Amino acid sequence: MLPFINLIVADRNSKITIAKQVGNQIVKLIRDGVVVPGALLPATRVLADLIGVNRKTINKAYAELLNEEWIESVPRQGFRVKTNLPLIKPRSFHPQNKFEKTDLEQPPLTEHEEIPKLQKRRIADNELLINDGLPDYRLTPYQEMNREYRKHFNNTALNRAAYFLDQGGHPSLKTATATFLNGTRGLNAGENNIIITRGGQMAIYLAITLLVEKGETVVATEPNYIFADETFKNAGAVINRIAVDEEGMIIEEFEKILQSKPVKMLYLAPHHHHPTTVTMSSERRLRLLQLMSKFDFWVLEDDYDYDYHHSNRPILPLATSCHNGKIIYVGSYSKLLGPSVRLGFMVSSPKLIQRALQLKRLFDLKGDVFGEYVIAQMIMSGALDRHIQHVNKVYTSRCHLMSTQITTYLGDKVSFKIPQGGLALWVKFDHSFELKKLIKKAAENGLHLLGNVCHNKHSRHNNSIRLGFASLEEQEITQAISILSKLIT
Missing domain, CATH: 3.90.1150.10 (Aspartate Aminotransferase, domain 1)
Known part of the structure; x- marks a missing residue:
C-alpha cells in the first residue's frame, strides 16, 4: 500500500473542511498518476487512523468522490479508483507518465530489428x-536438480555464502567447471581461469566490453550470431565481415583484413558456426592460429553447444591449442540443462577474469549460490554426463x-x-x-x-x-x- 500517512495531510487551520481536503488530495494523487486507475484505497477506518481524523470524515470524503465518479465501491474489497475515468468535464483525467520526458535521443534501429x-x-x-x-525444456533434469536442492537447503555455510559479494561463481562450481572442461575439451584450466555468468551472452558481453574500445576494428562472419553483433555495436566497434562456406569462415578474407588494418578481436563459433551450423576445417583452424601469432589479436571463441554431437566425432576447441592467452573461451550450461537455467562460463587468464568479475559486480552483485552449487554437485556425481x-x-x-x-x-x-x-x-x-x-x-x-x-x-x-x-x-x-x-x- 502507498504511504497515505505522508500523502494526505489534514490542515485543521484551513477554512476548507477536512473531508473536502481529503477528497481534493486523493483527486490530485489520481491526476498526478500516483494512485492509478483500478487501485484500491485504504478502508475508511484505516485511512482515518493514518491521518488522525474521525472515520465519519473519511466516509464523507469517499461519498463525495463516489458522487463525482472518481472512485467506485467494490463488494468485499472496499473502494477503488475507477478504471474508466471520465475524459471530459473539469475533472477530466489523463495521468502523466513521469518517465516520458528525457533529453536522450531515440536509439537507432538495429539491422536485426x-x-x-x-x-x-x-x-x-x-x-x-x-x-x-x-534445448527442450521438457528434458531439463528437474528431478535430479530438486533432489540436490532439498539435500542442501539447510546447509548453513551455503546459506551464509549468499550474503557475500559474488566471487565469480560459487567455488564448487568453478572447480567442477574446470574438471568438466578439462575432461571434455582438454583446456587444462584452473579455478582462477573461470568466471561463472548468467548464460553465455553475459560472458560475451564481459569479454567485448572489457577489451574492445570505441572505433576499434573487430571481425565477425556474415551471417553471424545477432547478439554478438549487437554487443560489438554497443561497445562502439567497427565490424568488418568475412564470408562463411562449407568449411567455416573463409580464412583468406580474414587475412586480407589483417594485412590492411589492426584488428582488436575476432568473434567466431568454430565448432558449430552460428547460424549456419558448419564446422571449421582443421586446415583453417591451423592457419588461424598462425595468424594469431603473427598479428596479435584477440579471439572470442563461442562454443555454445560443444557437447552435442550426432556423429560422436567432436573437434577440440581452438582454446585447447597454444595461443599465448589470447583466446577467450565462452560456453553455456543453459544449452545443456534448459533455457531457464541461466548459467554460463568464461575461461581466460586470471587477470582478465578478475577484471571481468569487477565489471560483472556492477550489474550482478550476488550470484545464484544454490543454483550454482546444485549444478556443481551434478557435475561431480556424474549426473550431468x-x-x-x-x-x-x-x-x-x-x-x-x-x-x-x-x-x-x-x-x-x-x-x-x-x-x-x-x-x-x-x-x-x-x-x-x-x-x-x-x-x-x-x-x-x-x-x-x-x-x-x-x-x-x-x-x-x-x-x-x-x-x-x-x-x-x-x-x-x-x-x-x-x-x-x-x-x-
Whole structure:
C-alpha cells in the first residue's frame, strides 16, 4: 500500500473542511498518476487512523468522490479508483507518465530489428514454435536438480555464502567447471581461469566490453550470431565481415583484413558456426592460429553447444591449442540443462577474469549460490554426463527426423546439410519463396519461426533460416514441416 500517512495531510487551520481536503488530495494523487486507475484505497477506518481524523470524515470524503465518479465501491474489497475515468468535464483525467520526458535521443534501429518484433508475438499454447536451436525444456533434469536442492537447503555455510559479494561463481562450481572442461575439451584450466555468468551472452558481453574500445576494428562472419553483433555495436566497434562456406569462415578474407588494418578481436563459433551450423576445417583452424601469432589479436571463441554431437566425432576447441592467452573461451550450461537455467562460463587468464568479475559486480552483485552449487554437485556425481548422453540420443533422433521430413516434403524447394552436431538446421529456401512473406504466412497458420534469418541479398546465405529441432517432439516436427509444405506447394 502507498504511504497515505505522508500523502494526505489534514490542515485543521484551513477554512476548507477536512473531508473536502481529503477528497481534493486523493483527486490530485489520481491526476498526478500516483494512485492509478483500478487501485484500491485504504478502508475508511484505516485511512482515518493514518491521518488522525474521525472515520465519519473519511466516509464523507469517499461519498463525495463516489458522487463525482472518481472512485467506485467494490463488494468485499472496499473502494477503488475507477478504471474508466471520465475524459471530459473539469475533472477530466489523463495521468502523466513521469518517465516520458528525457533529453536522450531515440536509439537507432538495429539491422536485426525484426528479432524483437518476433519475440513479442503472442503465441497460443496450441500453436507451434520453431526457435533458434534451444534445448527442450521438457528434458531439463528437474528431478535430479530438486533432489540436490532439498539435500542442501539447510546447509548453513551455503546459506551464509549468499550474503557475500559474488566471487565469480560459487567455488564448487568453478572447480567442477574446470574438471568438466578439462575432461571434455582438454583446456587444462584452473579455478582462477573461470568466471561463472548468467548464460553465455553475459560472458560475451564481459569479454567485448572489457577489451574492445570505441572505433576499434573487430571481425565477425556474415551471417553471424545477432547478439554478438549487437554487443560489438554497443561497445562502439567497427565490424568488418568475412564470408562463411562449407568449411567455416573463409580464412583468406580474414587475412586480407589483417594485412590492411589492426584488428582488436575476432568473434567466431568454430565448432558449430552460428547460424549456419558448419564446422571449421582443421586446415583453417591451423592457419588461424598462425595468424594469431603473427598479428596479435584477440579471439572470442563461442562454443555454445560443444557437447552435442550426432556423429560422436567432436573437434577440440581452438582454446585447447597454444595461443599465448589470447583466446577467450565462452560456453553455456543453459544449452545443456534448459533455457531457464541461466548459467554460463568464461575461461581466460586470471587477470582478465578478475577484471571481468569487477565489471560483472556492477550489474550482478550476488550470484545464484544454490543454483550454482546444485549444478556443481551434478557435475561431480556424474549426473550431468548421464543427462548429456541421454539428450544427445534424443536430439540426434530429432535431427534425423526433421532432415528426412524436409527432404521428403520440401524437396528441391530448399537446400541444407545435416550438421555434425548442435540443435538446429540451417535451411536455404528457393528464391521463388520470399522468406519474410513465408514467415508471416506460417504464423497465420499456427507455425512461428523465430530462428536467425539471413536477408542479405549479397550473401550466399540469403533467404536462409535457422530451424531448431531440439525443442520439438516427433509429432511437432511432422506437423511443422507439414504446414511449411502446404505453404510452398
